[in-house]
Amino acid sequence: MKNGFKSLFSFFTESWTELKKVRWPSRKELTNYTMIVLGTIIVVALYFWVLDIGISAVIEAII
Template identity: 80%
Template sequence: MKRSFKSVFSFFSESWAELKKVRWPNRKELTNYTLIVLGTIAFVTIYFWVLDIGISAVIERII
């Protein structure tokens, strides 16, 4: 039982030490990254929407 508490404490202390090494983005970087992600999502959504319409049109002509 004692060993499991030691390993849990060790896990959390090592995790905290790793989090201290992380370079967190500032507000401007975070805004830019968010806009890039949203733009990419919009592009991929529109791409697959157009692709779906095209494939649906081809299938309609075949059937």
């Protein structure tokens, strides 16, 4: 059991060391990235909405 605690402690120590190396985005970068993601989601949602309406119209025309 002693070895298990040692490896667990080692894991958290190494994880903390790696987190210190991370370059975190600034507020402006984070805002820009968020806007890009939201814009992409809106564009993809609109694409599938239009596609759904088109397929529904084709199916209605057949039936």
